[in-house]
Amino acid sequence: MTAPLLTIENLSIGFRGPDDQPVFIVREVNMSLAAGETLGLVGESGCGKSSLLLAMMGYYKPGLGRLSGSLSYDGEDPGLISSHQLQALRGGGMALIPQNAGQALTPTLRIKAQMIEVLRLHSDLAPSAWHPRCIELFERVKLPAPEQMLKRYPHELSGGQQQRVAIAMALAGEPNLLLLDEPTTGLDVTTQVEVLALLQEICRDLGTAMVYVSHDIQVIQKVCNQIAIMYAGEIVEMGSRATLLAAPVHPYTQGLLASIPRLHQQTLPRPIAGEMLQPVHRGSSVGCGYANRCLLATDQCQATSPAPRVVMDRWVKCHEVEAAVAGELIRPAQKLLAPALGENLLLAVEDLSVSYQRPSLVRALLGHKPLATVQGVTFGIRQGEILGLVGESGSGKSTILKTIAGLQRSLSGRITLSGTDDLAGPVESRARGCLRKVQLVFQNPDASLNPRKTIGEILRRPLELYFELAPTVMNDEVDALLHRVNLPESYKGRFPGQLSGGEKQRVAIARALAAKPELILCDEITSALDVSVQAAILKLLLDLRADSGVSLLFVSHDLAVVETLCDSVLVLEGGEVREAGLCAEVFKNPQHAYTQALMKAVPIADPRKRKDENDVVHIT
Amino acid sequence: MLRLIARRLIFAVVTLWVVSMVVFSAIELLPGDACQAFLGQMAQGKRLENCRTEHNLNAPAYVRYADWALGLSAGDLGKSIKRSKPLEDIIGPRFRNTVILGMTAALVGIPLAILLGALAALYRDRRPDLWISFIAIFCMTVPEFITGTLLISFFSVWLGWLPGIVIMRADAPLLDVLSKIVLPVMTLTLVMVAHIMRMVRTSMIDVLASDFVMMSQLKGVSRLRQVLMHALPNALLPTINLIALNIAWLMGGVLVVEVVFNYPGIGRLSVNAISDRDFPLVQAIALLMASLYVGLNLIADLLALLLNPKLRSRGVG
């Protein structure tokens, strides 16, 4: 075995808190990476994975720094070399492929100028060779029309193209180590598949080592041979892909894998109770970071940090390894069957078309028809049904939802609720009683609650608006709402800023429930949440449906989530319905080519489905 | 893009047209007409009548507005009540002087402000930033007439280096003007630099925290290049229009500066015209200042259009 390319020993990253106490973002991380090896770092948002990645380049976000430990790339510590050497190393020896390429490219510089900047710094090529080299690199990353691409500005490229440019730019310095920070997050699934295939190809052909950071273990397992699971700043389990995925040992890894909704498995994802503590709340506590959520936690787990051990060909940090190995934490829960659905349609959407263009007199006189975002969409939702609306960005799925909510004007078509209420018009034209029946929950929990109002005030507002209640009844009602979404009553006095993402989303759901609606419109309501929290929200939605028989319109880009949650599904592309039917049928046997393409694009986190690699077990 | 430029141009013309109406009607609404205001409340009989006939005040308002507007578009500013000279000859040289004063201050001030703003942002919350920001607060809060008075007492009374008060004819040759405006320019620049510097600083801090500046650093680009090529252009783009707007607003201060230094510009002329109640003159000056403002913003719009690739390509579609 050759000397490792990158070694990290006992590395801690963070800052000094008010009392000079260290606050750890990354804590005592050990790992090493050999040349040509690919390592995936998996963890929830806030677990410190990006900070760890950037530290490998000797970069710390403002306010952060290395608290202890050492790092070595090619025998040298990026934190100790001169700024000149560091500049040569960054983009030369190791290169970063950033999360959001669209924002990582300088808007005022043409692509060519930005490519050449790297070539000038990190290659020995003569200036005359720069242009051909750019073309060569662009062909390497399969960018169409490379000559034209070079002349463009970043905003003139699509998201996928921007990501390819970023990859080409990273390859320009011929690095030995590629660092990838969620490079496909924010891309559509079909684009993501292409980018992942490209990355696999680059690894294979160029033999570049890789550290790939992602929250999505399914993406990681497509590209990486080694997997490290991070939680609360620590690596809790690390081993080869095959061993780790086949038999996860650490309770968190087990929980994480069990919480992922998967295609074609008639099981409900299992949530992990609670949420990860943010660094400031973790403070410099000495126990295991996962102890507060762990089912196996003992007093020892609260008191001391576990030492890493090698168990079953991998590296685990857990006091209760034996119990974890023995215990069957992953117990597939049965998918809740939909209650018998009546034949009565609750919501009927007929031939709906929507356009974002403002109708203008001039256009009308010239006979121009406005460009429709949604065209001729027809569907219905029965009492108590959960309908999934699936599609990529630009498919019109959110537009349909907004139109039903009355936030977007429709161009033509009819929307009726319970056969009587007309929902085709905007909010202003609807009666209060009709407004009450349809409620909305948004994607981003940080933006959906007014930060200046307490949870109690937020929940009271719809009650005041739709019902006339005595103050005491009102109070009881708010308590009951919190109870229904599994939040303690004490949350009434808190502000949204004091809640975690999952808790905020529960409040948003409670606000919708306050109106006693017949239909709840859910706009990607779990996509901003961590997967272990998402599972809990999905469970909550199913419970609510079972209790009250409310219908849900669930918009999502995630096929697995839709299959798990919904009774029926509508596949949208470019504002038109491609396929519709019961989930059980559509997912088993997709008819339309687009549905098939979407389903093929879903990465499957099951090691047995992927048998093409020669996995190297490498444990430090 | 051409359509965008055309739209801006049309809007500039419309703005001027509306401003001319507002100015005209505002003066119409003041108690008494121009002749009465000038001659005083007590004026009666023949003198008032003559004045009114001479300035065509007996015609209805819309006729007089039409006359005035038509004259303006032909370059005729109108007739002063107090002075016999044509208004062009009174305003022309003074307008030139004010433009010289403002332009010199802008030429000195804008680059300086950008430099200081960028420095303050780079050293955010550290010594250089604290000093720059602290001094800026002083410069923007001390009124121009105090700064001017202090500068006079320091440079001309105490040191005796520069003339304190400008003594020259309004139509003095260009070189004469330039040699005498050091202190007025300094006064104006101090305020301007402070304001623009703060805007540049805020915008620069935003941009320095952006992904693309971090990315350029992680590509191994040197600090200087990061700042000059990646950060500064993107920090300046959103401030161009803001700078133009604020310079225009600060033009109000020119009035005071010109009075302090006895500088023969349009600002001091306007104060005199108002004291004299020479309404036709006030009207003409107000419209001229408005065109200056509109022109300045038009230039800023075009500059932003030219420098911002995003705006440019939107114009194509």
Added chain:
Amino acid sequence: MGAMVDILKGVMATRSGKIGVVLVTFHLVLALVAPWLVPFDFDAQSAVIDHAGPSLAHWAGLDILGRDVLTRTMLGGREALLVTLFGTGLAVIWGSFFGVLAGYLGGRVDDLIMRSVDIFLAIPWMIFLLLVIASFGNAPMVMILTLGFFYGIGVVRMARAATLEVVVKDYVLAAKARGESTLSIMANEILPNVRDVLMVESAMRWSWMLLAFSALSFLGFGVTPPTPDWGLMIANSRIYLALAPWPVLMPMIALSSLIIGINLTADALAKSLGVDKTTRALV
């Protein structure tokens, strides 16, 4: 009320904030109680000498007419404070109403309001102010209305910009979908979230209005003599600066310390509220 105390605490946490609050409070209190504190009548002329330097009787000396400078300085900010406080209040109220309205409604209403703002900005406000004062006199009411109008134009732009950041948030959409009225959304969802920006900007605008008022009185349009006023005192005494610095220096220090105090407070306020990213541009 508790919120106000917290905000004040935040401002007082920094040294510059402390200095600012002390300066502003000092001036406000002085303006209220000065008439009972001043040693002389502001218009009383010393029969014996003029332009005398500081003495035991006249701590800050006498001006050209032999009036006590300390007395006049203590009283010289009262009208300025009265006019600018009400003027700023007026500007902020009408400006933020239209700004929030334009930002929230968007579309044609926004176009109409913003194009009008652009046009009003083109009017040379200083000349207009002088003209109004020359015609209607310089009664505080006239000054408040005109200053309040012109400074409100900038507030419209600023309030609209702040609203645009809030209006895209889902909680505003949620309120709309719930069927809340436009006024209720403006008051309950938007206003509380632009409040911080508005507070900081109002403070800044107060200081600029003070600058404008003092400039007006420097030009002789602000107050009618013999009412004491800092700007007018400076204008009348500045030619004798080399001979007798006190009549100029005293009002100069008074005026500058007030305006600097407001700015330091505003800066500390912005920092403690976390809105120091606002441009705080003049318009």
